[in-house]
Amino acid sequence: MACRIGELVLDCRDPELxxxxxxxVLDFVVLGTEDDGSIEIGARDGFGGSQPTIFLSKSDEPDPHKPRLHIDVNATDRDQAAELERLLALGARKADIGQTGEESWHVLQDPEGNEFCLLRQRIAPVSAAGS
Known part of the structure; x- marks a missing residue:
């Protein structure tokens, strides 16, 4: 009954660099690229594997007043809707950062206002990853 960190998202000017x-540094590999130049890197077992991936999000001008790193979490034992309700009951709040409503994830804030995202895809609990 938990989430797992699926990826860390870092806003940056030069994702390739x-x-x-x-x-x-981490002996990671490139797992994928996006049309906007963003790049996802991670361990060779990929997203949902032994370690969180790092999503290098292309941003021409990262906002100096906003943290450049945020966490994306994935439910391990329930669907996204059920996990969203659980997180809200624990004290998370929905956050509006300009989403269109068509995203496959939910933007939330923890009780102190730190943003994080709940992704749609379920991933295995840590103890079962790679088994």
Missing amino acids: LARFWCE
């Missing part, structure tokens, strides 16, 4: 750097 940071992908090369963090791949070398």
Whole structure:
């Protein structure tokens, strides 16, 4: 009955530069690229595997008044709607950062206002990952 960190999202100007750097530092590989130049890197077992991935989100001008790193979580034992209700009951709040309403994720804030996202895809609990 929990979530797992699926990915860490880092706003950056040069995703390719940071992908090369963090791949070398962590022995990660490029898992995918987006049309806007954003890049996802991670362990060789990929998203939902042994470690969270890092999503390097292309941003021409990262907002200096906003944290450049946020957490994306994935439910491990229930669907997204049920997990959203659980998180709201624990004290999370929905956050509006300009979403269109068509996103497959929910933007939330923890009780102190730190933003995080609840993604749609379920991933295995840590103890079962890679088994």
